[in-house]
Amino acid sequence: MALEANERPDKPIAKFESMLKTDDVYFFDAEDFEDIIHHYLNHGKIALAKKAIKISLKQHPDSIELKLLDVEVLVFENNLDRAEQLLDKLQLLDRANEEIYIQRANIYSKKDNHSAAVNLLKKALELSEDSYDIYSLLGMEYLFMDEFKLAKESFMKCVHFDEQDYSSLYNVIYCFDFLEDFEGAIVYLNDYLDRNPYCEVAWHQLGKQYISKRMFKEALTAFDFAIISDDAFIGAYFEKGKVLEKLGKFNEAIENYETTIQIDDPTSHAYLRIGRCYERLSNDDMAKYYYYQTVHEDPLLDKGWLAITDFYYKKKDFNKALYYIDKALNIDGENPTYWKKSAIINTALKQYDQADYSFQQAVELGNYELDTWLSWANVAKANKDYDSGIRILAQGQEFYPESAEIQYKTVGILLLANDKINARIRLLDALKKNSEKIHLFQKEFPSYFKTAWTQNIIADNK
Structure with a gap:
């Protein structure tokens, strides 16, 4: 039998889940069902959301x-086809419902037709009294289209509506960064901080903008204010x-990295930075300790293994360097950087041969x-193996057709292979393109450079 909602004083979500465990069927207001469904969608519980939708439409078949x-x-x-069919029916019933246009925009976005999605969202804006979410969707569509100026303006409107919307704030700064408008970002963040002086997120982002401008003193000040605003803000x-x-200032840097480890679980990135600081301080024992901690914490972090390898390579302990690479x-035989280091x-x-x-x-x-x-x-x-050398350089030249290094090295290896005909052709071509880099x-082939054969070719092409 169906029970009225007021017979069960529990909250709608708890009551709905209780209903699913029993044979009872409870009655909910349409608004209660909306809250239940939104709850499950927001928590990624799609199966429960679908169950709630199915039951809700039996109780409220006319609810748009x-x-x-x-x-x-x-x-x-x-x-998408089924969704569009439903939207066609709904639009006949309510042409002024902005949510219909938003969902159509989502469909076009899924089909990579972002300009059509933008047009529909603009129509939704005309119909909506609450445009906050629509501007956020517009911003994302503009990002898909690489329209960073328009995206920035949309996300700015979101921040204007809700200054605690840090997701939109991050997107605004992302757009400034992509446009390489670091000055604009600094002005925008300072204006935001005038209204929100204890926003650690904004201070953090301002510090990063100062780094981009190499204004390190100002960056440090910004990060200090971020820490004052939230003394557990690891990013700052x-x-x-x-x-x-x-x-x-490596000792001070170490202190800050160690603070991040004290606040939260250690990270491989923090260990790596500490190790590099100790290496710069010529404290090899501590550098090694933290490098080993890095790969222990995250065996798949390539920078950790490369740091250990480079440490021994710089010491000319090539056998140990080889051991660690x-x-x-x-661990990761598909990493090209590892193979190059090897x-x-x-x-x-x-x-x-191994090289x-x-x-x-x-x-x-x-x-x-x-x-x-x-x-x-x-x-x-x-x-x-001169034939292989020539073949390797030919491959490289496909990627770097104007490279003087490849051109002149090819000439030298052709001469080593005693192929003077092709060496002459390549030398003439190299001189034509990059004569100043002879x-x-x-430097690499001094004995061939000094020969009359080479000097005559150079002289003839001056």
Whole structure:
């Protein structure tokens, strides 16, 4: 049997969940159902939201608001055709309902038709008395379209409606950053802080803007105010530590990083920064300790393994450097940075076959940096595998067609392979494109540079 809501004084959500556990059917006002459904949607409990919608529509079959929540779930689950059919029916009943236009906009957004979504949201704005959420949706659509100025203006309206809407505040600053308008961001944040002087989020963001302008003193002041506003704000301590590092104040930086560890669970990033500070202070034992703590905390953090590897590489302890980069590769063999580091270390150890293999893996996994091609060609040259060296440089030139380093190195390796015909062609081309960089060839291949053959070609092309 159906029970009236006032027979059960429990809150609607608790009462609804109680109903699901029994054979009873309770009656709820349409507004109660809306609250229940919103609760489940906000907490990501889609199955319960769908149950509530199904029951609510049996009790209130003519409720447009409940039907719109049904549409919202259909859109969320990408059942877009069914959602559009329902919206067509609802629009015949209520053409002035802004939520209909919002849901149609969501559908167009899902279909990547963001300009159509924007037009529908603008129509919803004309009909709505509460435009806050619509401006937020508009801002996101403009972001999808890379219209950062318009997105910024939309999110600014959200902040104007609710100055505690930190999500929109972050989006405003993101737009300023993308537009590289650091001055504008600083003015905006200072104006915001005049009205909200104890907003740690705004102080934190202001400090980051000052960093972008290399105004480190002002950045430190901003982070200090963020900490005054909230002495448990980890982000402010962390950013302050980074600024102190830039200023060479490594002991003070360490204090701030250690504070983040005391406030909350330790993070691998904090351990890594502390380790780097100790390394800059030439305290090798403490640097090693924190580097090891970094990879213990997060074995998948590539920067941690690279920090240990680089530590030993700088000490010219290449065997230990190789040991740790191999450990990193055992954990993540798909990381191109690890393979490149392995190649560099194996080159230092004159283990050229392994270096060649490591460079090959790095490239296959997507590392196409200029020095990767040049260093890999050097390995082939050291192995006297000149054909491979020429082939490697040809691949590199596809990515860097104007690179003088590749052009002159190719000339030298062709000469090592005794291919003077192609060497002459490549030298003429290199001189035509980058004659002022002939010193690269002179430095790496001095014996060939001094020959009459080379000097005649250079002289003929002056």
